[in-house]
Amino acid sequence: MITFAVEDWFAVRxxxxHLWPAHWEEVAVNRDTIPLELDMESYDRYAMCGALHIVVARAGGEVVGYHASIVRPHLHYRSSLSAFTDVYYIAPAHRTGRTPLRLFQFVEKTLKERGVQRMFTGTKKSLDIGNLFEHMGWTEFERHYVKTLR
Structure with missing residues (x-):
């Protein structure tokens, strides 16, 4: 059984x-030119000021997935606390049944408990889970583009 919990960044990072390289391999654009290199100092700073919200998925005690978001007032709506998804991932062997749905339901619940009014997230076109978001009542409102400058 997979369990979900909000966990401390410093305790769980x-x-x-061990999941980061597989996550990167699966979804990163431009892997041939831009290496995986997490900015741990920035993650640490977000965690220290209470802005980093980490939800961890565990199976038998082992971390098999995660969701990370930055929680802060929105720059355009200062009185509205928002959560901006940084990353989410569940190891492929654990993407069975309702696990992805349960992860996002737990994330929503715990962010709402923190006073978050809106969540922002995205989905990769190569691994599109937009149907899951729509099932959960999310609204598609924007499309993002990326261009590698050389």
């Missing part, structure tokens, strides 16, 4: 790190 090393346990999460």
């Amino acid at each position: 090393d346990e999460m790190s």
Whole structure:
């Protein structure tokens, strides 16, 4: 059974790190020119000021997934606390049944408990889970583009 919990970044980051290369391999654009190189100092700063919200998925005690978001007032709506998704991932072997849905339901619940009014997230075109978001009542409102400048 997979369980979900909000966990402390400093306590769990090393346990999460074994998933980062596989996550990057699966979804990163421009892997051939831009290497995976997490800015740990920035993550640490967000965690220290209470802005980093980490939800961890565990199976048998092992970290098998995560969701990370930055929680802060919106720059355009200062009185509105928002959560901006940084990353989410569940190891492929654990993407069974309702696990992805349960992860996002837990994230929503815990962010709402923090006073968050709106969540922002995205989905990769190569691994589109937009149907899941729509099922959960999310609204598609924007499209993003990326261009590598050489």
